[in-house]
Amino acid sequence: MAEKKNKAVPVLDHVPIKELEKWLPFQKHPIVIVDKTFRLMGVLDKERFWRKAAQEGNEAIETCTNSRFLRIQSLSEATEEDLQKYDYFIVEDDHQYFCYTANELTAWQYVQKMNGLMNINQSLQEELDRALRKNRDLKQILNSSYDEIFVTDAEGNVLFVSDSCKHFTGLPPEAYTNKNIRELVHKGIIKESVTLKTMQTLTVQTAEQKYPNGKTVLATAKPVYDDEGKLYRIVTNSRDISELAEMKRKLLESQTIQQETCPIVQHSIGEKNFITQSANMVSALKLAEKIAPLDSSVFIHGESGVGKGVLARIIHEHSPRKEKSFIQVNCGAIPESLIESELFGYEAGAFTGASKRGKPGMVQMADGGTLFLDEIGEMPLELQVKILHLVQDKTFKKVGGTDEKRVDIRIISATNKNLLQMIEEKTFRQDLYYRLHVVPLRIPPLRDRKQDILLLTDYFLEHFNQKYSQLVELDVNAKLFIQLQEWRGNVRELENFIEQIVVTAQKQIISIEDLPLAMNQHTHHDIQFPSHLMPLKKAVEETEKQILSYALTKYSSTRKIAKALGVNQTTIMRKLHKYQLAQNRTDEPRIN
Numbered sequence: 001m002a003e004k005k006n007k008a009v010p011v012l013d014h015v016p017i018k019e020l021e022k023w024l025p026f027q028k029h030p031i032v033i034v035d036k037t038f039r040l041m042g043v044l045d046k047e048r049f050w051r052k053a054a055q056e057g058n059e060a061i062e063t064c065t066n067s068r069f070l071r072i073q074s075l076s077e078a079t080e081e082d083l084q085k086y087d088y089f090i091v092e093d094d095h096q097y098f099c100y101t102a103n104e105l106t107a108w109q110y111v112q113k114m115n116g117l118m119n120i121n122q123s124l125q126e127e128l129d130r131a132l133r134k135n136r137d138l139k140q141i142l143n144s145s146y147d148e149i150f151v152t153d154a155e156g157n158v159l160f161v162s163d164s165c166k167h168f169t170g171l172p173p174e175a176y177t178n179k180n181i182r183e184l185v186h187k188g189i190i191k192e193s194v195t196l197k198t199m200q201t202l203t204v205q206t207a208e209q210k211y212p213n214g215k216t217v218l219a220t221a222k223p224v225y226d227d228e229g230k231l232y233r234i235v236t237n238s239r240d241i242s243e244l245a246e247m248k249r250k251l252l253e254s255q256t257i258q259q260e261t262c263p264i265v266q267h268s269i270g271e272k273n274f275i276t277q278s279a280n281m282v283s284a285l286k287l288a289e290k291i292a293p294l295d296s297s298v299f300i301h302g303e304s305g306v307g308k309g310v311l312a313r314i315i316h317e318h319s320p321r322k323e324k325s326f327i328q329v330n331c332g333a334i335p336e337s338l339i340e341s342e343l344f345g346y347e348a349g350a351f352t353g354a355s356k357r358g359k360p361g362m363v364q365m366a367d368g369g370t371l372f373l374d375e376i377g378e379m380p381l382e383l384q385v386k387i388l389h390l391v392q393d394k395t396f397k398k399v400g401g402t403d404e405k406r407v408d409i410r411i412i413s414a415t416n417k418n419l420l421q422m423i424e425e426k427t428f429r430q431d432l433y434y435r436l437h438v439v440p441l442r443i444p445p446l447r448d449r450k451q452d453i454l455l456l457t458d459y460f461l462e463h464f465n466q467k468y469s470q471l472v473e474l475d476v477n478a479k480l481f482i483q484l485q486e487w488r489g490n491v492r493e494l495e496n497f498i499e500q501i502v503v504t505a506q507k508q509i510i511s512i513e514d515l516p517l518a519m520n521q522h523t524h525h526d527i528q529f530p531s532h533l534m535p536l537k538k539a540v541e542e543t544e545k546q547i548l549s550y551a552l553t554k555y556s557s558t559r560k561i562a563k564a565l566g567v568n569q570t571t572i573m574r575k576l577h578k579y580q581l582a583q584n585r586t587d588e589p590r591i592n
């Protein structure tokens with residue numbers, strides 16, 4: 001208890017002198033003695049008690065008797081007035097009396113007030129610290145949100161913008177704070193402000209907004225009212241829905257196309273299958289089957305990797321020539337200097353380095369069967385006239401030979417080039433074009449038959465699982481993700497991609513997170529430059545490898561890659577081997 005102060009003097013009420021004598025030696029302080037009515041009897045001092053009590057008019061007694069005493073319940077009870085009026089204050093505490101001088105009590109009350117003030121100050125400080133901490137926590141929470149949070153007061157003055165605004169707009173939050181929303185809209189920094197609409201209508205407003213950097217966000221502004229029901233704040237939350245919007249668009253697109261889905265059609269070619277369920281592909285297939293028994297020349301148009309080669313095989317297999325050879329010549333893959341001898345063969349000693357016995361060409365090997373001239377647009381102009389003879393008369397001469405040889409072949413050609421434009425540019429002979437272009441067939445790219453993506457994904461998954469004795473599966477999201485890709489390299493790219501998943505899978509069920517790296521390589525074709533410093537040689541190699549991987553998905557032959565990259569074909573072949581990218585190359589002519 002604060003009132004038990006050291007300086008307080010104990011007060012005794014009617015204690016027999018004898019008792020007092022016994023008790024006195026243990027007291028350190030003077031004692032005040034009062035009677036029953038609380039009238040002062042005397043002030044005792046440890047050593048001088050008896051002496052002073054015996055002497056009438058003792059100075060000490062007199063001082064006390066002239067003094068004014070006030071009995072109070074607690075020290076804090078004494079008022080300013082009391083402190084002026086009385087000299088001593090007697091307080092009872094636990095049946096013991098204590099006597100304080102007015103000075104002591106004033107000092108005590110002063111200390112109490114100071115403590116009180118200090119306590120208030122401390123609790124205010126604590127309250128402030130707590131508020132600041134809360135404010136900091138709140139800011140951190142808001143700033144860690146992926147959504148952008150935008151807060152204004154009732155007048156539209158921007159009070160807070162979370163950090164993610166940088167991600168959305170490219171501008172830091174400071175570009176907006178302490179400005180008025182009207183000013184931001186007026187300057188065109190914000191378009192179609194939902195905050196402004198909420199200010200005007202006092203209702204929740206939601207809108208899809210497009211930012212100049214291409215991002216689409218869904219912004220929702222909500223009014224916040226104070227206790228009196230007046231508008232106090234407007235809190236706007238913006239969520240990046242760019243990916244969602246893109247997915248939605250693609251899904252809608254694929255759903256529209258889905259309506260054109262046909263029953264699955266399947267053909268087996270060698271150990272592989274040709275499979276489709278897209279209406280446009282099925283009609284191309286039907287036409288192919290219809291013209292297959294005829295001997296007329298067929299011309300297949302389509303982007304690289306769509307399946308021109310497979311369709312040519314199907315035509316051959318549906319023709320009376322199916323027991324004979326199907327010879328596929330990739331005109332873009334054979335070096336220009338060799339193409340004539342590869343195609344037509346050569347006589348013994350026709351040129352330096354030629355075999356002494358001569359060599360039959362692919363045309364001769366196709367006798368009785370089908371000759372498939374893939375990438376016919378790559379045929380050198382000088383050779384085109386020789387091909388024209390072959391198509392017209394079914395005759396040809398070997399390199400270095402004089403004899404006209406006759407063959408019974410059916411010619412199927414294919415290209416992903418615009419031959420009409422090449423004719424205009426005089427790089428392709430018009431007469432040859434019309435000779436070859438008797439029955440044109442068109443294979444649509446994979447992006448125009450999205451319903452085939454899933455079908456082909458499942459087919460290739462099963463095929464490669466069997467080939468590599470694996471049990472890899474794709475979960476629903478991974479399949480959806482694959483379905484939504486562009487597949488600019490068409491079926492070949494999808495096939496290679498699934499093969500890569502099966503070969504490199506670390507677990508049985510592949511989910512969407514396991515795909516992106518490979519997806520980046522296969523679909524976006526962005527060349528990633530090394531993100532950290534490394535020896536220049538290694539950085540060059542990494543970039544070179546990426547460029548080659550991309551080129552492989554874009555071009556069907558090393559000759560085309562060489563042309564696109566401005567180096568010779570041998571360099572490309574060497575580098576493909578160096579980076580172990582050459583496994584899937586089938587540049588060599590296929591002979592069946």
Ligand SMILES: Nc1ncnc2c1ncn2[C@@H]1O[C@H](COP(=O)(O)OP(=O)(O)OP(=O)(O)O)[C@@H](O)[C@H]1O
Nearest residue numbers: 273274275303304305306307308309310491492556
């Ligand atoms: N509908 C399909 N079903 C199954 N596999 C297919 C289908 N279409 C194409 N493929 C496969 O895709 C790969 C590429 O096909 P193909 O070589 O016939 O394409 P292409 O159009 O001739 O390409 P390029 O123009 O580059 O020569 C092949 O492995 C082929 O088996």
